[in-house]
Amino acid sequence: MNNQQLFEKIKKKGSFLCVGLDTDIKKIPDFLLESNDPIFEFNKAIIDATEPYTVAYKPNLAFYESEGAEGWRSLEKTINYINECYPGTFLIADAKRGDIGNTSSMYARAFFEKMGFDAVTVAPYMGEDSVKPFLAYEGKRVVLLALTSNKGANDFQFVTDSKTGERLFERVLRISQIWGTSDNIMYVIGATKAEELKGIRMIVPDHFLLIPGIGAQGGSLQDVARYGLNDQCGLLVNSSRAIIYISNDKDFAIKAGECASEIRDEMYSILQSNGLMT
Secondary structure, three states, X not given: OOHHHHHHHHHHHOOOEEEEEOOOOOOOOHHHHHOOOHHHHHHHHHHHHHHHHOOEEEEEHHHHHOOXXXXXXXXXXXXXXXXXXXXOOEEEEEEEEOOOHHHHHHHHHHHHHHOOOOEEEEOOOOOHHHHHHHHOOOOOEEEEEEEOOOOOHHHHOOOEOOOOOOEHHHHHHHHHOXXXXXXXXXXXXXXXXXXXXXXXXXXXXXXXXXXXOEOOOOEOHHHHHHHXXXXXXXXXXXXXXXXXXXXXXXXXXXXXXHHHHHHHHHHHHHHHHOOOOO
């Protein structure tokens, strides 16, 4: 799915929302625990309720891996359900992989060939040969970690080259563009670092950015849009806990849908006011 195709989906939905499926079996409503696959049943209800308002879903693999083989089966059922019932939805594996070339090739095969994801998050620390295997898949995307929303981002990502003044995350953005194109590389930029987006857009004006951190982490959608929008929107803004755990009662899916709808309405207004809705 290239930039233009993703932009068409954004315009069709009037939304650039990505819902994070960070499904913790300890946080889902108790009544679901009686089902054969509580994680899948929770995900299915959330997906059905939020799909009209979102263009992407992003399962965080740690929440599934923590449940062993059963968690992987729940994840596989979730991805199959989305692909079968809502074809064309953009699916991101929040896996944060990145290893030597032959290992990365196996990760790419798992996520793109076996599981049907459209994109996977990748850590760029090991350099080009650790990322290239993911870029070998036509129509698939790598989402490189660039500037994250967590407190520990300050430990390394802002380290500055004493000669050039370039910070480490800026170097990641600049160099990694050589490895692929704006149609197969995206970047993770935390919403809590929205003030950096103006400078980031000077380095990567055409790439889509995956923006986690609104909602529970305190990022501002208005600030992200003000500094991060480009002429194809260029943003997928993720919200996880603020949507999927808004209620722990039997109305959890209804409430999640209402929350996603409110975010979509704000996004629609942003797109419209910036001349991106036709």
